[in-house]
Amino acid sequence: MEQKSSSFDKVLSSWDILVIAFGAMIGWGWVVSSGSWITTGGVGGAALGFVIGGIMVFFVGLTYAELTSAMPQCGGEHVFSHRAMGPIGSFICTWAIVLGYASVACFEACALPTIVTFLFPDFLQGYLYTVEGFDVYASWLAVAVIVAIFMTYINIRGVKAAAKLQTLLTVIIAGAGILLMVASAINGDASNLESQMFVGDDGFSMLKTTLAVAVMTPFFFIGFDVIPQAAEEINVDLKKIGQILILSVVLSVVFYALVIIAVGLALSGPEILASEKSAAGLVTADAMAKVMNSAMMAKVIIIGGMCGIVTSWNSFLMGGSRALYSMAESYMVPKTFSKLHPSYKTPINALYLIGALTILAPFAGRKMLVWVVDAGNFGCCVAYCMVAISFIILRSKEPDLARPYRVSHYKIVGALAVLMSGFMVVMYILPGSDAALVPQEWAMVGGWCFLGLIFGFLCKQKYGERFGLLVDIISDEDAAALQSTDEEISVALDGAIDAAINKILTQRKLNMA
Structure with missing residues (x-):
């Protein structure tokens, strides 16, 4: 193990890390998917499903909270798994999370110009080609590429600049969501809930449809784990870091559940089905238009969703670059990715790589990017499971390790975290499940694993015994x-x-x- 002081600037406040994590979890899903959640489980079933899913993620979050406070180093999962499982386990865990972060960032680069088409129907100009049924236009590509360059530039300028952008956009998201909730509470019709509280004819079928929503929800909570990636840049008491991480998960659960209830109050069952089958299919936006009695107000929700895309994009660009940097620091990938910008102290080459991927991704069309993000979500869940296992191992292996945020009943919490995250991994693997990967997605997972093997082999040959070296960051004191x-x-x-x-x-x- 090698020791050194941190090369990063500690500039992130409590508020900064809260909005980074919350913004990562609240993306575009609450605008585009609320109708499918309600038709699957009903208003009550869908809201309860998110609470159940949130509890699943909560236990995983507890393991992250303790480990982050104990090892506040850039890379998060990389450091946790290395201390528990050694370099091979760390390589697998970190390489999986890099896939998750990079894939979501690439997807957001395609999602943003797609939303612009909802705001400006005549936006699509200059047809170029079609990929898997998706028409690619010059105007669509131009917006995607320009915003991708801007997002990369903002992150190169420093994590504080990225956090300021995150704050502004998160406030807009929260404002749009709260406006919908308040308007639905005042102008909505409670009788709409009577016929669509749950889906099913009996208790068992209602439970089944509620759990069907719960199974989908963990994939909408991916993002709280960005906090450990930027741990060296956080200027907050270590115990408080863990508390904020858990708070971000709780706030996300509450936000999603209240949005579902607001949509249920605003629209009846037939109206939700009609909205889903419309060209736009934006049920949440239609709910806002009805309770505010203005078609223009639907665009407020769409703008909120657009901001959600950018906050997720921003967070995952930040997290992916730090994870790649930490691997380079341990000589697991080419050392060039550990280079920091001389002025801004950001991992510039890692940002260049992920930024370049987000610039190129839109050229592949939106359908292919859906496959990429599903493969990436699988990678995130694998990393979650390995972190939960690391949590249990380190309690036994290093019982005297200083843990400013210490989880009570660690055996129960650890076991539940492993079971919950393992369940998510199984759902991606199990044929017939709603989350099962399709052949194209398995091909991408396999390709990413093969690339990792190449990196690992070449770096092992080049760096020898230094391969997998864990760099321990010592405090300023x-x-x-x-x-x-x-x-x-x-x-x-x-x-x-x-x-x-x-x-x-x-x-x-x-x-x-």
Whole structure:
């Protein structure tokens, strides 16, 4: 293990890390998918499903909270899994999470110009080609590429600049969501809920449809784990970091559940079905238009969803670059990815790589990117499971490790976290499940694994014993203490050398006399 002081600037406040995590979890799904959630489980069933899914993610979040406070280093999962499982386990875990972050960032680059078409129907101009049934237009590509360049530039300018953008957009998202909730509570019709609280004829079928929603929900909560990636840049008490991470999960659960209830109050069952089958299929936006009695207000929700896309994109670009940086620091991928910008202290080459992928991704069309993001979500769930296992291992392996945020009943929490995250992984693998990967997605997972093997083999050959070296970041206080000790040793050595020289010179003078 190698020790050094952090190369990053500690600039993120409590608010910054809260909006980074919350913004990552609240993307476009609450605008585009609310109708399918309700038709699957009913208003009550869908809201309850999100609570159940949130509880599943909550236990995984608890393991992250403790480990982040104990090891506040850039890379998060990389450090946790390395301390618990060694370099091979760490490589698998971190490479999986990089796939997750990069894939979501690429998907958002396609999702953003797609939303612009909802706001401006005549936006699509200059037909170029078709990929898997998706028509690619010059105007659509131009918006995607320009925004991708801007997002990469913002992240290169520093994590604080990215956090400021995140704050602005998260406030807009929250404002749009709260406006919908308040308007639905005032102008909505409670009788709409009577016929669509749950889907099913009996208790068992209602439970089944509720769980069908719950199975989908963890994939909408991916993003809280961005906090550990930027741990070295957080200027907050270590115990508080864990608390904020958990708070971000709770706020996301509440937000999703209240949006579902608001849509249920605004629209009846037939209206939700009609909205889903419309050209836009934006049920949440139609709910806002009805309760505000204005078609223009639907665009407020669409703008909120657009901001959600950018906040997710911003967070995952940040997380992916830090994960790649941490792998490069451990000589697991080419060392060039550990280079920091001389002024902004950001992993510039890692950002260039992921930024380049987001610029190129739109050229593949939206359908292919859906496959990529599903493969990436699978990678995230694999990493979650490995972190949960690392949590249990480290409680046994390093019981005296300082844990500012310490989870009570760790065996129960750890077991539930492993079971919950493992369940998500199984749902991606199990044929016939709603989340099962299709052959194209398995091909992408396989390709990513193959690329990882190539990187691992080449770096092992090039760096030898340094491959998998864990760099331990020491605190500023410890670094100052070490520097002080070094200075004291240096002064003592200088004094000893001077005394020895004087003694030799004195002896020579005596001999000459």
